Amino acid sequence: MTYQFPKANAEAIVKGISRAVYAPVEKDGLTSFERYEAGMNLALDTIPTDKSMKDVFFPQWENLMHFRVEGKTIELTEEERCHQDFVIFGARACDIQAVKVLDKVFLADPVDSYYASRREHCTLVALACDKPEDSCFCKNFGADPASPDADVTLYPVGDDYYVQTNTEKGEALVKEWNLDKAEEGPVEWLKGEIGKKYEELPFAHLNLKGFDGEHLKEKFDSPKWKKLSMACLGCGSCTFACPTCQCYDIRDYDTGNGVQRYRCWDSCMYSDFTLMAAGTPRPHQLERYRQRFMHKLVYFPANNDGMYSCVGCGRCIKKCPMHLHIVKVIKALGEEESK
Amino acid sequence: MQMVNETGWKPKIVAFCCNWCSYAGADLAGSGRLSYPADIKIIRVPCSCRVNPLFILRAFERGADGVILCGCHPGDCHYTSGNYYARRRMTMLFSMLDYLGIERGRTRVEWVSAAEGAKFSATMNDFAKTITELGENRKLGDLRCKK
Amino acid sequence: MQLMNEGTVARVVGWEKGEGECDWTPALFESVQEMDGFVYGDYAGANLSKYCVKMNKAEGKTLVVLKPCDTLSFRQLIHEHRLNRDNFYLIGAGCKGMKDESGLLLKCKTCKGKDFEIFDEIIDDEESKQPTAIMDRMEGVTALENETAQERFDFWRNELSRCIRCNACRNVCPACTCEKCVFDNPASSVASKAPVTDFEENVFHIIRAFHVAGRCTDCGECSRVCPQHIPLHLLNRKFIKDMNELYGEYQAGVGEEERTPMTTYTKTDAEPSIVRERGNA
Numbered sequence: 001m002t003y004q005f006p007k008a009n010a011e012a013i014v015k016g017i018s019r020a021v022y023a024p025v026e027k028d029g030l031t032s033f034e035r036y037e038a039g040m041n042l043a044l045d046t047i048p049t050d051k052s053m054k055d056v057f058f059p060q061w062e063n064l065m066h067f068r069v070e071g072k073t074i075e076l077t078e079e080e081r082c083h084q085d086f087v088i089f090g091a092r093a094c095d096i097q098a099v100k101v102l103d104k105v106f107l108a109d110p111v112d113s114y115y116a117s118r119r120e121h122c123t124l125v126a127l128a129c130d131k132p133e134d135s136c137f138c139k140n141f142g143a144d145p146a147s148p149d150a151d152v153t154l155y156p157v158g159d160d161y162y163v164q165t166n167t168e169k170g171e172a173l174v175k176e177w178n179l180d181k182a183e184e185g186p187v188e189w190l191k192g193e194i195g196k197k198y199e200e201l202p203f204a205h206l207n208l209k210g211f212d213g214e215h216l217k218e219k220f221d222s223p224k225w226k227k228l229s230m231a232c233l234g235c236g237s238c239t240f241a242c243p244t245c246q247c248y249d250i251r252d253y254d255t256g257n258g259v260q261r262y263r264c265w266d267s268c269m270y271s272d273f274t275l276m277a278a279g280t281p282r283p284h285q286l287e288r289y290r291q292r293f294m295h296k297l298v299y300f301p302a303n304n305d306g307m308y309s310c311v312g313c314g315r316c317i318k319k320c321p322m323h324l325h326i327v328k329v330i331k332a333l334g335e336e337e338s339k
Numbered sequence: 340m341q342m343v344n345e346t347g348w349k350p351k352i353v354a355f356c357c358n359w360c361s362y363a364g365a366d367l368a369g370s371g372r373l374s375y376p377a378d379i380k381i382i383r384v385p386c387s388c389r390v391n392p393l394f395i396l397r398a399f400e401r402g403a404d405g406v407i408l409c410g411c412h413p414g415d416c417h418y419t420s421g422n423y424y425a426r427r428r429m430t431m432l433f434s435m436l437d438y439l440g441i442e443r444g445r446t447r448v449e450w451v452s453a454a455e456g457a458k459f460s461a462t463m464n465d466f467a468k469t470i471t472e473l474g475e476n477r478k479l480g481d482l483r484c485k486k
Numbered sequence: 487m488q489l490m491n492e493g494t495v496a497r498v499v500g501w502e503k504g505e506g507e508c509d510w511t512p513a514l515f516e517s518v519q520e521m522d523g524f525v526y527g528d529y530a531g532a533n534l535s536k537y538c539v540k541m542n543k544a545e546g547k548t549l550v551v552l553k554p555c556d557t558l559s560f561r562q563l564i565h566e567h568r569l570n571r572d573n574f575y576l577i578g579a580g581c582k583g584m585k586d587e588s589g590l591l592l593k594c595k596t597c598k599g600k601d602f603e604i605f606d607e608i609i610d611d612e613e614s615k616q617p618t619a620i621m622d623r624m625e626g627v628t629a630l631e632n633e634t635a636q637e638r639f640d641f642w643r644n645e646l647s648r649c650i651r652c653n654a655c656r657n658v659c660p661a662c663t664c665e666k667c668v669f670d671n672p673a674s675s676v677a678s679k680a681p682v683t684d685f686e687e688n689v690f691h692i693i694r695a696f697h698v699a700g701r702c703t704d705c706g707e708c709s710r711v712c713p714q715h716i717p718l719h720l721l722n723r724k725f726i727k728d729m730n731e732l733y734g735e736y737q738a739g740v741g742e743e744e745r746t747p748m749t750t751y752t753k754t755d756a757e758p759s760i761v762r763e764r765g766n767a
């Protein structure tokens with residue numbers, strides 16, 4: 001079904017949703033997906049947000065359980081799983097594709113119940129990208145900025161949002177909003193426009209030939225990694241901004257009255273990533289840098305029917321302090337292939 | 340003796356004491372039967388300059404409401420110059436804590452010699468009084484450590 | 487510049503253009519052919535001194551392009567015995583103020599001057615000798631000092647709560663050259679990979695600023711690289727300001743003196759109680 005409401009009403013609609021809403025919010029010049037509260041600055045036009053939607057399903061840190069020792073007994077309290085429905089309002093196609101990547105990891109056996117519970121209770125409201133940035137290249141990786149795969153999709157046309165519901169869950173949510181029905185015409189028109197705009201982007205078509213399991217060794221041994229990785233500081237900016245980076249560490253914190261077990265994002269850029277008793281398997285930045293891109297472009301598709309774990313959101317292009325990013329890697333290693 | 344404010348709250352105070360002067364000063368206070376608050380936990384360190392800024396921050400993390408560092412008088416350091424370095428470091432650290440908006444009274448450095456049992460007792464009483472007035476440390480602690 | 491590559495030096499550390507207008511990357515050039523990609527100009531904001539630590543053990547001389555402010559960091563690293571002067575050929579490159587997408591870099595707005603502290607050769611022109619500073623370096627620090635304690639607390643809570651512990655500030659810092667950082671060492675009891683509580687955010691930044699106090703040349707890289715736009719230079723400059731006021735004017739990386747204010751003392755230094763006695767509480 002297609003509906004319609006004026007853009008100016010967006011805030012009222014978000015406020016009116018009876019469930020918790022996570023939406024892109026601007027604060028101090030940075031945008032991220034936050035639990036919406038009155039007074040916050042909705043940033044529905046930002047593409048992409050500084051921090052991704054990943055934070056909602058897989059936060060930077062979360063408590064898993066708490067141990068308390070009294071005498072000889074250990075009392076274990078598990079953290080409650082998400083048990084209330086919530087809505088994500090204003091997700092972009094790249095972030096939604098990213099969640100599909102995360103699903104492959106967290107919903108595969110053994111299922112990560114912390115993540116799964118949040119996925120189950122979520123209703124996704126997506127926004128089509130009418131104004132993609134120069135750093136966007138999502139279509140290379142299977143996301144479509146014109147029709148993001150969500151329960152509800154909003155299409156910004158002129159001063160209005162056209163609303164399309166794609167699932168029953170979505171239909172139920174939109175019913176609450178009491179909207180006027182609308183023609184499908186403008187939606188189709190916008191889809192065409194987005195398609196055209198996307199074609200003009202500098203990274204619209206990247207040559208991904210050769211980024212697969214069959215060329216693993218060739219890519220791995222490429223002499224180009226040395227030069228590519230030289231400037232890398234080994235900070236975690238790219239991994240933390242990335243909507244698909246899913247590595248985490250589980251740590252115990254001694255609170256003085258027990259132990260808090262929590263997990264937090266880890267980064268393959270760090271020297272203590274996968275540190276073992278015998279040392280680290282990737283002693284130099286070159287290996288760590290290679291690991292990140294090989295994982296996204298070669299190992300992951302090799303294990304997941306060709307699905308890349310890059311979604312072309314362009315955040316690493318914007319965030320890397322030294323301007324190293326995945327497009328440079330794809331171009332450098334891709335060229336080699338064509339020679 | 341205990342310091343208690345009107346709500347019945349008792350401060351937790353950590354005192355880092357240099358082995359050669361201030362710890363001996365505390366001893367002398369004890370043998371001279373001079374009282375100081377029971378809520379002050381003394382940690383003996385070989386020299387005041389052994390105290391890393393992290394020690395002080397960690398004390399706050401773990402629930403201390405005030406941290407005091409005691410060492411030999413400048414010029415009297417058992418290791419010649421340790422307390423001179425400690426003096427600069429603590430000045431810088433305290434200034435930074437102040438810059439971050441942490442109450443100034445929560446940290447202090449005091450020089451107490453082995454002969455100054457009375458000064459030790461007076462210093463601790465005064466510091467405990469300041470902290471009791473300041474109340475609970477809410478700005479610089481780890482929530483997980485609170486029950 | 488390219489001529490240097492024939493014999494005297496084995497490699498060059500400089501810049502390379504990226505995909506767009508301003509995404510220049512520090513790059514390593516190991517042959518004359520590669521030097522085609524070499525660029526220098528408005529978007530060469532990064533401080534290459536830190537990369538020198540990695541190059542110090544490499545065979546043969548390394549040619550490094552340093553801007554005036556970068557030479558301070560380089561000299562400071564020599565003081566700390568992290569670099570061997572003989573392993574490097576230094577080109578002092580004139581700087582007209584570096585830029586990024588949004589204009590002049592913050593660190594260039596408070597430029598410390600255009601003098602090269604250490605070099606083998608200087609390449610510059612008249613324009614690059616003109617000062618670029620458009621505001622006072624300590625302006626931000628003084629403004630904060632004049633606020634009340636609660637205002638300062640609220641300011642820093644707001645800023646530091648954005649920290650995501652990506653460690654970019656630490657990893658880019660030419661003064662942070664420890665083989666293993668205390669915050670990466672699980673035995674240190676303060677190691678953490680996430681800003682789990684307020685305390686964690688505070689302690690990381692206080693201690694990091696403290697560890698570089700006296701060695702920080704105020705190159706401004708920490709604030710430049712922070713993906714969360716935290717004004718980290720305000721922490722370092724507070725220490726610089728305090729040290730200047732209490733222990734005499736000092737600029738890390740200038741001159742032959744290896745001792746910093748934090749590794750020396752005088753018998754008449756101020757007592758820590760001075761903090762309690764001054765200005766706004």
